[in-house]
Each structure stands twice: as structure tokens, then as C-alpha cells.
Amino acid sequence: MITEKFRKALKFVLKWEGxxxxxxDDPGGRTYKGVTQARYNQYRKSKKLPVQDVAxxxxxxxEEIYYEYYWQPVWGDxxxxxxxxxxxxxxxNMGVKTAISLLQRALNSLLPKNEQVSVDGKIGExxxxxxxxVSQKHGLRxxxxxxxxxxxxxxxxxxxxxxxxxxFLKGWLNRVADLEKTIAx
Numbered sequence: 001m002i003t004e005k006f007r008k009a010l011k012f013v014l015k016w017e018g019x020x021x022x023x024x025d026d027p028g029g030r031t032y033k034g035v036t037q038a039r040y041n042q043y044r045k046s047k048k049l050p051v052q053d054v055a056x057x058x059x060x061x062x063e064e065i066y067y068e069y070y071w072q073p074v075w076g077d078x079x080x081x082x083x084x085x086x087x088x089x090x091x092x093n094m095g096v097k098t099a100i101s102l103l104q105r106a107l108n109s110l111l112p113k114n115e116q117v118s119v120d121g122k123i124g125e126x127x128x129x130x131x132x133x134v135s136q137k138h139g140l141r142x143x144x145x146x147x148x149x150x151x152x153x154x155x156x157x158x159x160x161x162x163x164x165x166x167x168f169l170k171g172w173l174n175r176v177a178d179l180e181k182t183i184a185x
Contacts, residue, residue, distance in 0.1 A: 002063065006071050009085045010063065012182060013092050016175045020055050025164045030054055033062050034092060039069060066092070074099055075123045080135065082183035086144045089179055090151055093172070097121035102154070103131075106146035110134045144183050148176055 017034025030037040032054040040054040043065050057065075071077075073096045074087045083103075091099035104119040107130045111117070117130045134143050152173060159166040 002067050003077055005081070005084060006067055006076060007063075009071070009076065009088045010066055012085055012179070013066065013089055016089075016178070017092065025167065027165075032057055035062055035065050039065060043069070070096060073123075075128070078128060079131070080140055083131065083140055083144055083147075086147055086179065086183065089175075090147070093175070094151070094154070098154075100127070102147050102150045103127065105150055106143055107131065107134055109146050110138050110143060141183065145180070148180060152176055 014033065017031075020030075020032050022030045028036045030053075032040075035043075035054060035057060037054045040057055040061075041051045043061065044051050070091045071088055074084075074091050076084045076088050079087055087099050087103055090102060094102075098121070100123050101119050101121040103123075104117050104121075104127060107127070108116040108119065111130060111134060115130070115133065117126050131143065155169060155172045155176075159169040
């Protein structure tokens with residue numbers, strides 16, 4: 001069941017994932033409201049519907065895709081706010097496994113060596129327990145900031161490794177800056 005918590009997070013995501021995009025340098029390819037053609041095809045096939053242009057996607061389909069393919073896999077409803085937004089937005093922009101791996105790396109940067117979690121890109125009780133420990137000791141803001149630092153580092157590494165993607169760097173960093181401002185309240 002789609003929750004208000006999800007809708008609040010989606011509102012932020014859609015601020016950055018607008019309109020139709022078909023940049024030949026974007027590895028995601030043709031995209032509408034942040035949903036790639038490939039993801040939309042996957043969604044339509046799973047519903048036993050014919051494949052169609054992502055630009056014809058309804059708002060209801062878009063919401064369901066974000067909920068099923070990004071929010072639920074990162075356990076958005078179990079994550080405390082504003083961490084739920086940070087992890088969800090990262091999942092949308094970088095993929096679910098990468099988002100969870102960045103979260104786990106951020107947790108490990110704040111946990112003693114003997115309490116660190118496996119960086120496996122899968123969320124579970126170990127990761128949730130570590131979030132609770134880190135939140136108590138350092139606060140959620142510190143965890144969010146650690147994760148966003150890793151995200152910025154990853155963007156710089158992506159742009160460095162593939163110069164064609166450097167043109168997206170400013171937008172990626174602006175998105176993180178907006179996210180930092182949003183979670184700061």
C-alpha cells in the first residue's frame with residue numbers, strides 16, 4: 001500500500017526527474033519523469049500489458065513504478081526520516097543496490113570496526129540495527145551527510161571515468177545540494 005511517507009519522498013524526486021529526456025550520452029537512455037524506457041517495458045510486461053513509449057506513461061503507473069522498484073526494495077517505510085528520502089533518491093538516481101551499498105559504507109564510517117555491516121547492497125535486519133545504533137550515537141543527520149558525501153564522491157568518479165558524462169556532474173551535485181538543504185529542514 002502506497003504511503004504518505006513515500007509520496008512525500010517522491011515529491012522531492014520528481015522535482016529533479018521531470019519531463020522527457022533522450023540524451024544520447026545518458027546511459028539510462030530515453031526517460032520520462034525519471035523512469036527509463038527499459039524499466040517501463042519491464043513494468044508493462046509484468047502487468048501483462050503491451051510495451052509502449054515511456055512518454056505515454058500515466059502518473060499512476062509512474063507512482064507504482066517508483067514504489068515497487070525503488071521505495072520497497074530500500075525498505076523506505078522502515079527507514080527513519082530523513083534517511084528514507086536520502087536512500088530512496090539515491091536508489092532512483094544510482095540504482096537500488098548502489099544506494100544500499102552507499103548506506104552500508106556510510107554506516108561503517110560511523111561504526112566501530114567490530115560492529116560494521118556487510119556491504120552487500122541488500123538491506124535487512126543487520127543494516128536496520130546498525131542504523132538504529134548510529135542514529136543514537138551520532139544522529140541521523142550525520143548518517144545522511146556521510147551517505148551524501150559518498151554519493152558526491154561517486155559522481156566525481158563517474159565523470160572522471162567517462163568524460164562524456166561530465167556534462168551531468170553539475171546537475172548531479174545540484175541535486176545533492178538540494179537534498180542536503182531539504183534534510184537540514
